[in-house]
Amino acid sequence: xxxxxxxxxxxxxxxxxxxxxxxxxxxxxxxxxxxxxxxxxxxxxxxxxxxxxxxxxxxxxxxxxxxxxxxxxxxxxxxxxxxxxxxxxxxxxxxxxxxxxxxxxxxxxxxxxxxxxxxxxxxxxxxxxxxxxxxxxxxxxxxxxxxxxxxxxxxxxxxxxxxxxxxxxxxxxxxxxxxxxxxxxxxxxxxxxxxxxxxxxxxxxxxxxxxxxxxxxxxxxxxxxxxxxxxxxxxxxxxxxxxxxxxxxxxxxxxxxxxxxxxxxxxxxxxxxxxxxxxxxxxxxxxxxxxxxxxxxxxxxxxxxxxxxxxxxxxxxxxxxxxxxxxxxxxxxxxxxxxxxxxxxxxxxxxxxxxxxxxxxxxxxxxxxxxxxxxxxxxxxxxxxxxxxxxxxxxxxxxxxxxxxxxxxxxxxxxxxxxxxxxxxxxxxxxxxxxxxxxxxxxxxxxxxxxxxxxxxxxxxxxxxxxxxxxxxxxxxxxxxxxxxxxxxxxxxxxxxxxxxxxxx
Numbered sequence: 001x002x003x004x005x006x007x008x009x010x011x012x013x014x015x016x017x018x019x020x021x022x023x024x025x026x027x028x029x030x031x032x033x034x035x036x037x038x039x040x041x042x043x044x045x046x047x048x049x050x051x052x053x054x055x056x057x058x059x060x061x062x063x064x065x066x067x068x069x070x071x072x073x074x075x076x077x078x079x080x081x082x083x084x085x086x087x088x089x090x091x092x093x094x095x096x097x098x099x100x101x102x103x104x105x106x107x108x109x110x111x112x113x114x115x116x117x118x119x120x121x122x123x124x125x126x127x128x129x130x131x132x133x134x135x136x137x138x139x140x141x142x143x144x145x146x147x148x149x150x151x152x153x154x155x156x157x158x159x160x161x162x163x164x165x166x167x168x169x170x171x172x173x174x175x176x177x178x179x180x181x182x183x184x185x186x187x188x189x190x191x192x193x194x195x196x197x198x199x200x201x202x203x204x205x206x207x208x209x210x211x212x213x214x215x216x217x218x219x220x221x222x223x224x225x226x227x228x229x230x231x232x233x234x235x236x237x238x239x240x241x242x243x244x245x246x247x248x249x250x251x252x253x254x255x256x257x258x259x260x261x262x263x264x265x266x267x268x269x270x271x272x273x274x275x276x277x278x279x280x281x282x283x284x285x286x287x288x289x290x291x292x293x294x295x296x297x298x299x300x301x302x303x304x305x306x307x308x309x310x311x312x313x314x315x316x317x318x319x320x321x322x323x324x325x326x327x328x329x330x331x332x333x334x335x336x337x338x339x340x341x342x343x344x345x346x347x348x349x350x351x352x353x354x355x356x357x358x359x360x361x362x363x364x365x366x367x368x369x370x371x372x373x374x375x376x377x378x379x380x381x382x383x384x385x386x387x388x389x390x391x392x393x394x395x396x397x398x399x400x401x402x403x404x405x406x407x408x409x410x411x412x413x414x415x416x417x418x419x420x421x422x423x424x425x426x427x428x429x430x431x432x433x434x435x436x437x438x439x440x441x442x443x444x445x446x447x448x449x450x451x452x453x454x455x456x457x458x459x460x461x462x463x464x465x466x467x468x469x470x471x472x473x474x475x476x477x478x479x480x481x482x483x484x485x486x487x488x489x490x491x492x493x494x495x496x497x498x499x500x501x502x503x504x505x
Contacts, residue, residue, distance in 0.1 A: 002026045002043060003112055006036040006050035006062065016049065019105040025112070033057030037065055040073070041274055044237075046116045047096075049108070052079035052086065060086075060093055067094045068218065069273050071228050072122050074115030078103070123235070143184035146329045147322035151314050155182070162309050163189035168261060169282040170246075170289075170306045173313030176363030179284040180244065182313055187240040192280055195239025198232050203248035211253050212269050221270025233266060233277045246283035246306065247292055254299045261305040281306070316358040316365060323354050326362060330369035343373045348383035356390050460495055463488065 003025050007013045010031070017027035028043060030036035033056060040048070048066060052059035063075050077090045080101040090098045096115040099107065145156060162169060163186045171179045180199070187197040200213055208222070216231030232241050243249075249257065260266050261281060265274050283306050292298035316323065327345055335342040345353065349372075358364055368389060376385035463481065470476040478488045 001047075001116060002028060002045045004028050004030060004036060004039055004043070004045040004048045006030045006033065006048065006054075006059075008032060008051065008054045012051070016108065019108060020112070023105070023109040025109070033062040033065070036062060037069070037273075040066065040069060042276060044276060045073075046119070047074045047076065047112050049076045049078060049112065052077050052090070053081060060089055063090070063093045063095055068228070068271075069275075070230075070234075072119050072230070074112075074119045076108075076111050076115055078108075143181050143188060144329070145178070145181060145185060146326050147319060148325060149319040149321045151319045152322060155311070155313065158311055159185050160189065162186060162311065164191065165309065166191075166280060167308040168280070168306055169309045169311060171282065171284045171311045171313060172289075173284075173286065174315050174361055175286045176361035177313045177315055178362045179286075179313050180242065182311060183240075183242045183282045183284065186282060187242075187280075190240070190280070192239050196236050197240040197242065198236045199242040199244060200232050201244045203245040207250040207253060210249070211256070214253070215256065215266050216268040218268050218270035221268070225270070228268075231266075231268065233260060233279055234275065236279045237277050238279075240280045240282060243281060243283045245285060247285045247287040247289055247298060251297075251299070254302050258299065258302045258305060261302075316361045320354050323358075323365065324350050326365055327353060327369055330366045331373050334370050334373040338374070340373070343376070344380050345372070345386075346380045346382050349381050349386055352383045352387060352390065460491075463491060 003020055005013055005016045005020070005027055006029075007016070008031055013029045013031070017029055020027040028039060028045065030039055032054065036048070036050070039045070050059045050062055054062075057065075059077050059079070063077065066073055066075055071094065074096040075094065076097045076099065077095050078099050078101055079086065087098050096118065097111045099111055145152060145159070159182060169183070169186060171182050173179050184197065187193060200210075202210060205213060212221075212225075212229065212231065214231050214233060216229050216234055217225050219225060219228045256266060260277070260279075264278065265276050267274055289298055289303050289307070293300045293303050316326075324345075327350070331343050331345070334340075353365070353368075360367070368386060371389065372381045372386055376382070463477070466477045466480055467474070470480070474485055474488055478485045481488070
């Protein structure tokens with residue numbers, strides 16, 4: 001624990017430093033206030049003990065400057081000329097303690113240890129509040145990388161190699177794939193696991209607020225800055241800072257971020273005092289930063305500084321064999337949170353989940369599992385419960401995707417009309433766990449391929465097959481499927497106009 005001793009008298013400085021060294025502390029000495037301020041910025045001591053009466057800058061003036069730099073840095077004042085007024089002024093100025101010369105060495109060491117412990121608790125409280133804000137968005141503080149696929153195994157190996165190092169990490173991948181979980185695992189397996197890990201969503205804040213959140217600000221630096229505030233780079237000192245959606249950082253802040261990565265130094269907003277920090281930065285992005293650099297939207301030198309240790313997190317559709325394991329894991333999480341029995345997906349629903357394209361990746365799967373755990377009837381979750389939700393999700397994705405993507409996945413499925421009733425959907429899977437066909441519970445002989453096919457094609461085949469089974473009787477067909485006769489007629493008319501169904505239907 002480093003303690004800075006400030007006194008203009010060399011004999012006193014050396015005596016106090018010797019006492020602190022014997023107590024197992026690491027003393028550093030300064031002969032005046034300006035020298036002390038520079039050492040505070042460079043060395044970041046755990047506490048400061050300073051004489052009150054010094055030429056040039058007094059102890060009270062030094063106290064004020066220290067509090068402007070770091071209001072949580074504890075300061076102990078010592079003097080041989082104590083009065084009630086100076087004691088009051090010292091405590092009003094933010095001094096942690098005030099001791100009289102001459103004093104016993106044990107008295108000084110005890111005061112400094114109390115000061116450091118108090119500062120540690122204050123800082124820990126600030127870190128926990130920040131982590132709590134981040135946890136509200138994550139829903140869990142426990143990082144777990146679920147899956148047995150070869151892709152996930154390779155990802156785990158990457159994490160294990162990267163975690164013990166000190167380099168900056170850039171995690172790329174689609175939205176919802178679990179980039180933040182990977183970042184948390186890197187922190188947990190690193191030498192910094194005992195320090196704080198803080199998260200900042202760069203896309204959620206305005207440029208001015210983002211700068212303040214990253215680097216902190218001085219009191220009065222801008223309208224509403226009624227007190228000094230430390231930024232994430234200070235609060236995460238000795239730990240890890242996760243910058244989520246790094247591609248959204250505006251150009252004016254990219255330069256300051258580059259300096260922190262290069263020099264481990266920054267200034268708070270409204271301050272000219274340089275602060276130093278020891279933080280490992282992990283950045284995530286769901287965009288192609290190479291393209292952003294080519295467009296001039298992202299600094300090339302910053303990209304090179306971030307892309308030291310790159311990790312790509314695969315989409316869920318690239319590791320479909322993990323869907324069942326993830327679904328079981330999420331059902332357990334929801335059950336624990338809600339205090340309910342753990343639900344299970346039946347074989348049919350697992351097949352349907354495995355065949356789905358998951359445009360929202362792992363996050364979407366979690367949402368489906370949470371909904372099914374709470375809303376689905378029965379002891380086990382059947383495909384009839386989740387089929388319509390996947391229909392709706394695919395349609396919503398198609399509405400917000402490019403025309404090319406829509407043609408590949410959804411074929412323009414219209415959810416403004418009634419979906420197939422939940423009572424219809426049943427799924428059978430092959431021995432290797434891959435979805436093979438959809439079969440109607442009412443007639444197990446009907447088999448319809450669903451592999452790599454848009455949902456509207458599957459819906460059309462189901463309706464046509466049911467019509468044939470009822471010899472074209474629309475009322476019976478609509479009743480079995482659980483949709484209105486008018487809805488059935490509209491669908492058939494559309495498909496007939498496109499020559500997609502037999503003319504006699």
